[in-house]
Ligand SMILES: [Zn+2]
């Protein structure tokens with residue numbers, strides 16, 4: 001076993017196991033809504049302008065498409081970046097990597113498409129092209145440059161965080177149209193996530209999902225054993 005720093009083993013006792021079973025069987029918990037910005041912050045780990053923007057996009061889309069937080073795959077999100085805002089989409093809209101109703105098409109754009117499968121409606125929200133922070137508070141943008149360059153004094157760092165909080169508050173309260181442009185979404189609805197079978201890799205012996213398996217020298221292998229470019233993961 002690779003021991004990671006600060007690893008704390010958790011052996012669930014009977015009380016914990018009972019609560020796991022309750023959670024698994026509770027419809028109420030499954031459909032419970034994470035509705036507030038605080039919920040998104042709890043999921044993401046910190047409050048930041050990117051998260052606030054993702055929160056506004058998800059909130060707007062759900063109202064516009066008349067959709068509730070997705071228990072299964074009724075609401076689908078296609079995100080075009082891998083930044084902080086994506087976590088707000090997962091927390092608020094319930095579109096998540098594990099459920100397969102979050103499609104990451106990371107082409108580096110602050111754009112989010114939401115699709116309501118039940119009604120067959122969709123919208124694409126694109127962040128306005130003007131630099132947002134500069135517009136909301138020119139001083140915070142200058143402070144950020146100083147802080148990220150490592151040349152800021154402790155007083156400037158403190159000031160940056162205070163001004164940043166003000167920017168986040170503005171993002172959460174100004175009219176939606178000042179943040180995003182609503183565009184037509186492509187009309188095709190992505191197919192539902194498939195449950196895939198597994199095959200055993202002929203080299204390492206580990207099981208791998210069929211749709212991720214490769215063939216090397218006529219044998220079924222996993223991606224790392226096929227020696228494919230994968231950045232080591
Ligand atoms: Zn963040």
Ligand SMILES: [Zn+2]
Pocket residue numbers: 201202203204205206221222223224225
């Ligand atoms: Zn393998």
